[in-house]
Amino acid sequence: MKFKFIEKLEVTTFSWKRWEIYPFLIVFLIIHFAWSKHFPIADVEAYYWDWSRYLSLSYYDHPGAIAWICRLGTIITQNENNLRFFVPIFSLITSIFLILSLNIILSFQNKQANLKQVLYLEIIYNIIPVFSIQSFILMPDFSLLTFLSISFFISLKIIKYFDLNKKDSLILIFILGISGGMGFNSKYHMLPIIFLLVLTILIVNKRNLKNIFIFLSIFIFSFILTAMPTLYWNIKNHYASFLFQLNHGFGSFSFRLDNPISYIIESSLYISPVLFGYGVYKIILLKKFHSIKEIEPKLIFLAILPVTGLFLIFLLASFYNYVAPYWISPAFLLLIPFITIDLTNWKFNKIFIPLFFFISLTIPTVLCFKESRKFITDISHGNIGYKLLFWYIFTDTRIEKELGIELPKSITPEELAKNGCSKNDTILASLNWTWTSQLAYHLKGHPYIYNINQNQKSFYSFRDKLSQLKKCKVIIISSEELAQDILQQMEDIKVIKLVEIKSFPRLEYSKINIIRGTYKGSDLKNKISMSDD
Numbered sequence: 001m002k003f004k005f006i007e008k009l010e011v012t013t014f015s016w017k018r019w020e021i022y023p024f025l026i027v028f029l030i031i032h033f034a035w036s037k038h039f040p041i042a043d044v045e046a047y048y049w050d051w052s053r054y055l056s057l058s059y060y061d062h063p064g065a066i067a068w069i070c071r072l073g074t075i076i077t078q079n080e081n082n083l084r085f086f087v088p089i090f091s092l093i094t095s096i097f098l099i100l101s102l103n104i105i106l107s108f109q110n111k112q113a114n115l116k117q118v119l120y121l122e123i124i125y126n127i128i129p130v131f132s133i134q135s136f137i138l139m140p141d142f143s144l145l146t147f148l149s150i151s152f153f154i155s156l157k158i159i160k161y162f163d164l165n166k167k168d169s170l171i172l173i174f175i176l177g178i179s180g181g182m183g184f185n186s187k188y189h190m191l192p193i194i195f196l197l198v199l200t201i202l203i204v205n206k207r208n209l210k211n212i213f214i215f216l217s218i219f220i221f222s223f224i225l226t227a228m229p230t231l232y233w234n235i236k237n238h239y240a241s242f243l244f245q246l247n248h249g250f251g252s253f254s255f256r257l258d259n260p261i262s263y264i265i266e267s268s269l270y271i272s273p274v275l276f277g278y279g280v281y282k283i284i285l286l287k288k289f290h291s292i293k294e295i296e297p298k299l300i301f302l303a304i305l306p307v308t309g310l311f312l313i314f315l316l317a318s319f320y321n322y323v324a325p326y327w328i329s330p331a332f333l334l335l336i337p338f339i340t341i342d343l344t345n346w347k348f349n350k351i352f353i354p355l356f357f358f359i360s361l362t363i364p365t366v367l368c369f370k371e372s373r374k375f376i377t378d379i380s381h382g383n384i385g386y387k388l389l390f391w392y393i394f395t396d397t398r399i400e401k402e403l404g405i406e407l408p409k410s411i412t413p414e415e416l417a418k419n420g421c422s423k424n425d426t427i428l429a430s431l432n433w434t435w436t437s438q439l440a441y442h443l444k445g446h447p448y449i450y451n452i453n454q455n456q457k458s459f460y461s462f463r464d465k466l467s468q469l470k471k472c473k474v475i476i477i478s479s480e481e482l483a484q485d486i487l488q489q490m491e492d493i494k495v496i497k498l499v500e501i502k503s504f505p506r507l508e509y510s511k512i513n514i515i516r517g518t519y520k521g522s523d524l525k526n527k528i529s530m531s532d533d
Helices: 004-011 019-038 043-050 063-078 088-106 117-129 129-133 138-160 166-187 190-205 211-236 240-250 258-271 274-293 301-318 331-345 349-367 370-380 386-394 398-403 413-419 433-442 459-463 480-489
Strands: 426-430 448-451 473-479 495-500 509-521 528-530
Touching: 004 129, 004 459, 019 088, 019 117, 019 349, 043 063, 043 433, 043 459, 063 138, 063 166, 088 117, 088 138, 088 331, 117 129, 117 331, 117 349, 129 258, 129 331, 129 349, 138 166, 138 190, 138 301, 138 331, 166 211, 190 211, 190 331, 211 240, 211 459, 258 274, 258 301, 258 331, 274 301, 274 331, 301 331, 349 370, 413 509, 426 433, 433 448, 433 459, 433 473, 448 459, 480 509
Parallel strands: 426 448, 426 473
Antiparallel strands: 473 509, 495 509, 509 528
16 A cells, blocks of 8 residues: 555656655765765775875876865865765765656656656665765766766757757757766776767767768867866876776786676676666667667667676676676666666565665664774674775874884975985885875875885876985885885895784784885885984
8 A cells, every 4th residue: 555645756747846856865965974974984095085185187097087076175175084075966966967867768758757756766876885885985986977977968868859950959969078078087987888878879869971970070079178188198198097997907817707707796786686687688678779760769778888888898808807896887877767767666676675775874884983893893803894994093193102103204205306305304105005095194194105116006106206215214104914025125124113903814904014214226126225213
């Protein structure tokens, strides 16, 4: 038996004037801000935050939008720790454009979305694990999803109102290029997705060659213009970022049958079996594409082609190397308006929604509390979530208490360039990007931490000019494992402090080495000599 309120939602047409739309949007926004404030800072987040302190057109690992947005947030809030400020806001914008897309899809059937469908969409988007995580965690995907939702909405409007004789159509194409370019400035995944969207538009809206040429000319021009920061940086740096991402996916071939199997299983769990299964089911429709005459049934291909394209790209990559389960998730975002139309009245929603609501809400909330994190560490002996939970020991001045030493001020490259390195100057350093970024974020005053292991290519390979460090005193903070692997190549190393973190038995997180010396040269060998101080 249906509640009267639900029945009312089913017959009430969507309008932004309806108050029923806003409670879920506001509640999820508040939850995401709470999570963003209290959830532990992941390795990659500290890394991207460190990018934002040294702004660039683009970066070695990813395009630059994540750093630009992060920096804007810290400037607006006047708080260096507010690295996630814009993430919940972008997630809200994504929700809004998904709702707009839902309404325009139904308009092809001369229908309008009802409030039940809108509320269902808001819930689905926020309880699917991969999208829930990206609503408060600083990852390149958060802005990619927003610009992708905008691109999807604009694509639908182009299909509905496409007429090159009208100025509005030309403006829509130009905006599509801009949103595509901004998505590309967020993450390279946008490139295959946006061009598959454009391909679908051209197929659905059959036009003559002249119109296709005008369409592509406007789109490509605005896309390249917007993506120019990323393109220019790569040209200037010998396509370093493009090559890194290609090698990241296809750089090694270690064929194992369990790689593609793990890719499929893990992806289905992150995306949720329901959305993943819905996407696979809809992919089967591809063979029927040419037999469908009406435009409305073909709209699903705006989502299916990007899903299929990204799925196949990363399935191929999984034969070469491990593929992270969230890599294909952006394309699945486009399916949310369609699954809303098809499954709003699905009988298994009574199981699916509460289950994933519980999972997506409980895990981040529990990890926001220090007591919960300590409990998880204790009962698992540091084996669960160690990469996320380990860094709390560095909060404020706790590292100095743990290590029993007072850390000096780390001199900056600007100070070195101006005055050189005097006998009283000390630099703080570490041995990989994880330790370098997390120390910079968690140590008091957010000091400049150098990464003196240039064998590991990263953002720090471009930022840190190690030739400036000659004759500087150096204090290296790192794990014993990293110290043994890397510093054994250096001469006369003296470990002045070894602190065992008994809660974390994992090798890289079990013992902290504090090493003091003097920086001798730019080569890894003979880089550090023992200091008498």
